[in-house]
Amino acid sequence: MTRAFRTPDERFENLPGYPFAPHWLDWNGLRIHYLDEGPKSGPPVLLLHGEPTWSYLYRKLIPPLVAAGHRCIAPDYAGFGKSDKPTDDAWYVIARHVELVRALIAELALTRVTLVCQDWGGPIGLLNAVADPGRFARLFILNTWLHHDAFVYNAAFERWRAAATDPAQLGGDMPCGRIVAGTLTRPGHDKPAIARAYDAPFVGFESKAGPRRFPQCLPCANPVDGLAAEQARAIEALDRFPAPVHFAFGDADGIFTFDWAERWAKRIPGATLDRVSGANHFVQEEAGEELAELLLRRERA
Numbered sequence: 382m383t384r385a386f387r388t389p390d391e392r393f394e395n396l397p398g399y400p401f402a403p404h405w406l407d408w409n410g411l412r413i414h415y416l417d418e419g420p421k422s423g424p425p426v427l428l429l430h431g432e433p434t435w436s437y438l439y440r441k442l443i444p445p446l447v448a449a450g451h452r453c454i455a456p457d458y459a460g461f462g463k464s465d466k467p468t469d470d471a472w473y474v475i476a477r478h479v480e481l482v483r484a485l486i487a488e489l490a491l492t493r494v495t496l497v498c499q500d501w502g503g504p505i506g507l508l509n510a511v512a513d514p515g516r517f518a519r520l521f522i523l524n525t526w527l528h529h530d531a532f533v534y535n536a537a538f539e540r541w542r543a544a545a546t547d548p549a550q551l552g553g554d555m556p557c558g559r560i561v562a563g564t565l566t567r568p569g570h571d572k573p574a575i576a577r578a579y580d581a582p583f584v585g586f587e588s589k590a591g592p593r594r595f596p597q598c599l600p601c602a603n604p605v606d607g608l609a610a611e612q613a614r615a616i617e618a619l620d621r622f623p624a625p626v627h628f629a630f631g632d633a634d635g636i637f638t639f640d641w642a643e644r645w646a647k648r649i650p651g652a653t654l655d656r657v658s659g660a661n662h663f664v665q666e667e668a669g670e671e672l673a674e675l676l677l678r679r680e681r682a
Contacts, residue, residue: 414463431500435462463633545596569680631660
């Protein structure tokens with residue numbers, strides 16, 4: 382049995398813009414949380430977060446997608462959000478999160494899925510898509526990457542990796558809320574409230590094994606735990622993906638840059654690319670409603 386921390390429910394009370402009912406998956410003895418909003422018969426949209434966020438990141442996309450008739454499913458990976466959090470850092474390898482998402486898709490019997498993915502949600506979601514492409518109706522890829530010779534790990538990435546893998550550079554902890562709030566570049570954010578929401582899942586050191594460990598799994602430095610070879614094969618498979626592929630990148634992201642999005646989109650026949658002007662890495666936080674509108678527009682085209 383995996384030893385895990387369970388965040389007290391009161392940590393999630395009164396979070397702004399997050400009125401959604403919880404749903405639970407029992408996966409390998411862990412209680413995994415996911416949102417399931419909209420009509421069960423509606424075309425499903427699977428919304429995958431990255432590091433160090435959780436399903437709260439998608440709160441602005443879900444209402445307009447549900448209003449358009451979609452069913453929106455947004456899981457929290459083990460170690461994040463309302464899900465149980467294994468306390469052993471070494472438990473966290475990317476293959477486990479790929480497996481978790483695959484189990485959720487199977488449990489809910491999802492077909493004709495629209496995948497929305499960002500940050501680590503890109504590798505986790507896209508590895509599932511290329512493994513079973515018949516389940517997916519379209520891909521909507523936000524600021525992310527797949528490890529491959531085509532992706533250049535730039536100086537901004539190396540600065541982030543150095544900080545994220547050295548707790549002393551981040552004040553001795555992985556300050557999840559401060560990381561998210563500190564990247565926001567568009568005006569008008571209540572950054573203290575945003576920071577509190579992304580800190581809500583975590584209570585002390587043992588609850589943060591997931592956020593600590595994900596940067597240790599970056600495939601450029603840890604090819605086994607980060608599934609480097611599998612990611613490289615996946616980007617090649619996407620060149621032949623049988624369903625529409627859309628990209629929407631915030632153009633203020635210094636790591637997953639708009640230039641990278643342009644090069645990636647050009648690889649895939651028929652792929653589209655939308656620029657989200659002035660938005661940084663956590664593009665859902667800065668432009669959630671805009672992203673929902675873009676997704677619906679591309680779907681109707």
